Structure formats: C-alpha cells, structure tokens
Amino acid sequence: MLKKLGGIAAALALIIPAHLPAASAAETDIKFMLDFISLGRHAPWYVALEKGYFKEESLNVEILPSKGTADAIRGVVTGLAPIGLIDVPSLVASGKAGGDIKIVAAAYVEAPYCVYSLKPGANVTRPAQLEGLKFGSSSASFIPQIWRAFMNMNHLDGSKLEVVNIDAAARVPMLAAGQVDGIDQFLMAAPAIRRAAPGKEAVCLFAADYGLDLYSNSIGVNKSFLDHNPETVRGFVRAAIRGWQYALAHRDEAAAIMVKRVPALDRSIVRDEIDLLERIAINADVRTNGFGHISPEKFAKTFAFINSNVQVTGSKLEADQVYEPGFTPKPPILPE
CATH class of the missing domain: 3.40.190.10 (Periplasmic binding protein-like II)
Known part of the structure; x- marks a missing residue:
C-alpha cells in the first residue's frame, strides 16, 4: 500500500505543476533615451510601454528625456542609456565621437x-x-x-x-x-x-x-551592449515597432496614453503631433518592408550628404561602420 501511495504521490508531483502558473522570466532593465524632452511626437514609445509590449519581451524599460540630440548621442556612447533615439545626420556630424553607436532600425524615414x-x-x-x-x-x-x-x-x-x-x-x-x-x-x-x-x-x-532624401531619428545602440545582448535589442526593437504601429492606428488612444504618462502636456497638441508623425514615419518603403526598415542605399546616401555638406567633428563615419542589419522583425510589422 505504501509503495502504491508513493507512486500516486510521484505522479501527482508531475501533474500538479503543469496546472500552476509558470514563473515569469526575469526582466532585463533597459534605459531608453529620447532625443529631447518628452513631447507628443514621442507617443509611440510610451504606447509600447503602456500596452505592455516591452514586458512581453521580458524588458523593464525606463524612458529618459534628454537635453537634445547631442545629449542623446553622449548618453548612448557612455552607456548611461544603452539604447537611444538617435538623429542619424547628427550622428554623422559628430564623427568619431559617435563611433560607438550602431543604428539598428529607423523611426523617421524622412528627415523632419x-x-x-x-x-x-x-x-x-x-x-x-x-x-x-x-x-x-x-x-x-x-x-x-x-x-x-x-x-x-x-x-x-x-x-x-x-x-x-x-x-x-x-x-x-x-x-x-x-x-x-x-x-x-x-x-x-x-x-x-x-x-x-x-x-x-x-x-x-x-x-x-x-529631394532631400535622408534618414533621421532612429534606434541607436551602444556597440558593446549590442555585441553582448543581441536578443535583448531584437526584443526592444520588436516591442517599439509594435508601439509605432498601434499609435498611428489608434491616435486618440495614443494621445491619451501620452498625457497619462506626461501630464504636463497639452492633449490637443499631442494629438496634432501624432498626426504629423505619419509624414515622416510612413513612406512607400515602410508600407512594403515594415516599420524600422532601413534601405542600405538610402542610409549610405544620408552619410554621403552629411559628410559632403556639413562640418564633421574629427574623422568621418561611413554608413557601413554604423548600420547593423538583422534587428527588425520578420515578418515585418506593417502600417495598419
């Protein structure tokens, strides 16, 4: 009898855990630095946060405002925030100082x-x-x-x-x-x-x-962080892009989320800014290849234009030194 009870207990031990909720995977803390103070134009990033898209990737994301583009570049280079919203022309103009940043996905596919x-x-x-x-x-x-x-x-x-x-x-x-x-x-x-x-x-x-055909604000990652955490970066990009898709498909809700997260903002201005985002975030390439997609040819053209027409600090960066392909979702996330 004891042997039989022992067998039943062992069987129950195998069965019962299958019906209990699985322990959640440990979350990775990520700081993401914006290109400026939090404004209506940043609603897609906050939508990704509010809708739980980052959590679904086991990421605990903190969005940090910055003092501007140079501050965001410096923050990612130093590792203060390993991921940031980086203006590509500004990165090119920074020359060698921005050499430790890799661009993995576009946000503004047209310069604003x-x-x-x-x-x-x-x-x-x-x-x-x-x-x-x-x-x-x-x-x-x-x-x-x-x-x-x-x-x-x-x-x-x-x-x-x-x-x-x-x-x-x-x-x-x-x-x-x-x-x-x-x-x-x-x-x-x-x-x-x-x-x-x-x-x-x-x-x-x-x-x-x-005729000014340039990439602008994009997801930039500290090179060392990217080398050691490629799957974390893929998860961040996927969640962020889902935020962009949702925000532009549900603009009133996106505005409400933004004001909830940053109460000092005027909701009507936030709503207007979200509408204006469409002009720089969606073009024919995005409709075909999805949010975040980077055309290597256009990326190279962006670098060539800035290097040829803007005073660059120190030695110049080239497109193939900065663009890191393979981090946007497959299948692509298309505008709704």
Missing part, C-alpha cells in the same frame, strides 16, 4: 526638417523663396548648412540664405512677432506655432518634398 513661416507673412512655399530669407536658426547648429546644401541641389544660391542666430526657445515667439521671416523647426512644431500666432497659418517648406 522644415522652414516654418506664417500666412499671412512670408508664406514660404517654394525653395526659391529661401534666397534672401531672414531665417532664425543657430550658428552652432549644422541645420543651416543642410538648408544651404538643399538650396544648392535645387539650383539656388545657398549663400543668400540670411541666418539669424536665435536660441531654440525664442524662435517661435520671434516668428510670431514678425522679427524673422522663417525659422528652423521640425515638422511637428506646427501646433506650437499655431498657438503662438493665432489667426495665422503655420506653413512648412518640407525639405523631403524637394
């Missing part, structure tokens, strides 16, 4: 560069209007160099762009006050400009509409 003006006002709608334009930007930034190169490629005289050195925080107020004709801003600045200049239309001369 705009010359914003007002209507009524300068109403800049054609590249030819840049000649003689009083343009608020920064002498410390390479963006005016990009616009001058853009003018040259459109058979205009880039030297005729009149750059007025203005701090970033003062550009929108100075445009609204009529002190400059146009300002250097990302596409997503339209809601803030409309608020600052009521009764006027914010007009974007969007460089991508006139």
Whole structure:
C-alpha cells in the first residue's frame, strides 16, 4: 500500500505543476533615451510601454528625456542609456565621437526638417523663396548648412540664405512677432506655432518634398551592449515597432496614453503631433518592408550628404561602420 501511495504521490508531483502558473522570466532593465524632452511626437514609445509590449519581451524599460540630440548621442556612447533615439545626420556630424553607436532600425524615414513661416507673412512655399530669407536658426547648429546644401541641389544660391542666430526657445515667439521671416523647426512644431500666432497659418517648406532624401531619428545602440545582448535589442526593437504601429492606428488612444504618462502636456497638441508623425514615419518603403526598415542605399546616401555638406567633428563615419542589419522583425510589422 505504501509503495502504491508513493507512486500516486510521484505522479501527482508531475501533474500538479503543469496546472500552476509558470514563473515569469526575469526582466532585463533597459534605459531608453529620447532625443529631447518628452513631447507628443514621442507617443509611440510610451504606447509600447503602456500596452505592455516591452514586458512581453521580458524588458523593464525606463524612458529618459534628454537635453537634445547631442545629449542623446553622449548618453548612448557612455552607456548611461544603452539604447537611444538617435538623429542619424547628427550622428554623422559628430564623427568619431559617435563611433560607438550602431543604428539598428529607423523611426523617421524622412528627415523632419522644415522652414516654418506664417500666412499671412512670408508664406514660404517654394525653395526659391529661401534666397534672401531672414531665417532664425543657430550658428552652432549644422541645420543651416543642410538648408544651404538643399538650396544648392535645387539650383539656388545657398549663400543668400540670411541666418539669424536665435536660441531654440525664442524662435517661435520671434516668428510670431514678425522679427524673422522663417525659422528652423521640425515638422511637428506646427501646433506650437499655431498657438503662438493665432489667426495665422503655420506653413512648412518640407525639405523631403524637394529631394532631400535622408534618414533621421532612429534606434541607436551602444556597440558593446549590442555585441553582448543581441536578443535583448531584437526584443526592444520588436516591442517599439509594435508601439509605432498601434499609435498611428489608434491616435486618440495614443494621445491619451501620452498625457497619462506626461501630464504636463497639452492633449490637443499631442494629438496634432501624432498626426504629423505619419509624414515622416510612413513612406512607400515602410508600407512594403515594415516599420524600422532601413534601405542600405538610402542610409549610405544620408552619410554621403552629411559628410559632403556639413562640418564633421574629427574623422568621418561611413554608413557601413554604423548600420547593423538583422534587428527588425520578420515578418515585418506593417502600417495598419
């Protein structure tokens, strides 16, 4: 009898655990650094967090704001945050200083560069209007160099762009006050400009509409971290891309999530910024190959353009030194 009971107990020991919840896998802590303070344009990353996509990859992700592009590059290079939202042109311009960053997936597949003006006002709608334009930007930034190169490629005289050195925080107020004709801003600045200049239309001369074909903000990873944690990076990319897909398919919900996570933000501005993201995050390539996809040819073109037209710090980086393929999901995650 004892032998029989022992056999039953052993059988139960094998059966019972199968009906108990499995212990969750240990989560990996990841810090992800944005390219700036948290704004409406960053909603897809917060959607991935809120919807549990990172958790499904056994990742405990903390999203960190930054002071700007240079801060994000520095944060990833030093390992403060092993993954960051890295502007590719800025990375190229940083030269050797950014050499420890690998780009594994794109976010902005079109560069978000705009010359914003007002209507009524300068109403800049054609590249030819840049000649003689009083343009608020920064002498410390390479963006005016990009616009001058853009003018040259459109058979205009880039030297005729009149750059007025203005701090970033003062550009929108100075445009609204009529002190400059146009300002250097990302596409997503339209809601803030409309608020600052009521009764006027914010007009974007969007460089991508006139032949500037560059990658911009992308997922960049510290090289050492990538070498030692490739599957962690694949999981992060997959979860983040799911966040992009969901946010652009459910924009009101994405705006609500963003304001829940960052209550200081204005929900209407967040919602407007999400709409504007579509223009830089979805193109024909993304519709075919999925969010995050990087065309090696376009990536190389991005590096060649910046290396040829922007003052680079130290030795130059080349595209094949920076792009690390094989980290986007298969099958691809397509826009809904």
